[in-house]
Amino acid sequence: MKIAIYGKGGIGKSTISCNLAIALARRGQKVLQIGCDPKHDSTFTLTGFLIPTIIDTLQSKDYHYEDIWPEDVIYVGYNKVSCVEAGGPPAGAGCGGYVVGETVKLLKELNAFFEYDIILFDVLGDVVCGGFAAPLNYSDFCLIITDNGFDALFAANRITASVREKSKTHPLRLAGLVANRTYKRDLIDKYVEACPMPVLDILPLIEDIRISRVQGKTLFELAESFSNLNYICDFYLNIVDQLLSVPEGVIPSELTDQQLFKLLSDFYLTNQCCDQSQIKNNVLFIE
Template identity: 80%
Template sequence: MKLAVYGKGGIGKSTTSCNISIALAKRGKKVLQIGCDPKHDSTFTLTGFLIPTIIDTLSAKDYHYEDIWPEDVIYGGYGGVDCVEAGGPPAGAGCGGYVVGETVKLLKELNAFFEYDIILFDVLGDVVCGGFAAPLNYADYCIIVTDNGFDALFAANRIAASVREKARTHPLRLAGLIGNRTSKRDLIDKYVFACPMPVLEVLPLIEEIRVSRVKGKTLFEMSNSLPTDNSIKNAVINQNDYICNFYLNIADQLLTEPEGVIPRELSDKELFTLLSDFYLKV
């Protein structure tokens, strides 16, 4: 199964992706997470450092694929999740889609692309035009990360449009939305009522989710880095288990290989009217 995770920039896609990858690994699946962002930090919380990118490794080898071995580009991460960073073109030059294509080509050359139960693409921001829509060409499912705000739902709607367009030529479906770190879900519910799609999970506004990114650890790993005081330790374990269960629930839904949907996005005018009406009424 191949998954492509999209959403508004800064919404928490990498944090969500890393924790979903571990949740899937905990369910017995062999997982490869591919970061598709020029800043190459998608897998930082899994590996603990910025791993070399595919594009840098290819460049150093003058694009001689035969000189590259799996250990040159695939790094082991926490929870048994393997990690790859595609990297990106220089700022203002090149194409992100080319980089993703070269990454997939190299992994296929190494037979690595076929050795995993799950391949998860964590994709740069809400840029779904041109090159950065390329992971949708390889994915079985798209997952959209959002919050309960207008900007994130506007991005989600644009991503939904890209899924619909790609589904014309690829066996692609939208698995659903994940609401990340939000105290409310009223706008999310209003949007999915108007534009029907599954909601896989809505994670509450819990500080540990943000802290995990700052600490460079996944929420699953943070459970193993606890205070020595037993009362505090037990409280942290309970809190972390509570949070991790959200990601395990998402993993369980994905492993059922859901039918998913081909979304019918709203027009910009419909979306503005929908959410503006809500704001006018509160």
């Protein structure tokens, strides 16, 4: 099974991806996580360091694919999760999306795509064009990370549109949403009522999750020393149990931008959740 993980930039995709990778490994799966971001820090908490990237390796081999072996680009992290970082060009130069496409091409040539039970694509922000949409071409499911705020749901809606479009030519389905760093889900519920899709879990705002990222370890690794963290690991185990049940998934029908704005504006008006000065002509303006 191949799962592409998308969501608003800074929403916590890499932290969730790494912990999901370990949760899957704990369920007996052979897992490969592919970081699809020029920052190449997706797998940091799995390996404990910034591993060399695909683009670095290709450059060192003068782009001779035949000279590259799996061990040149695949690093084994905690709990035997395999890790790859696509990398990217220098800031302000070239196309990071192109590198993602080349990464997929190289891994297929190395037959790495076929040696794992689960492949996780941790994809840059909410960019769903060009090479950054490439993981959707190879995935069975897309998993969207959001929170209970407007910006994250706006990004989720754009990703939803990409899943619908890609599903026309690929066997791709939306597995659903995972909400991160939130105790409330009222806006999420309002959105999925208008745009039906599963909500796999709601991860509350827990400082230990942020600290684990800073420490360069997954929560599962930290929980070996601090048993009070086990309850957080259960969130991730619950999500992977739903994914491993091979959900049917959905082909979503996204809202238009205007529909989404109106939906959330009406919600705020009804619930008086914001300063009335922010609402004009029944449209919510986000400062």
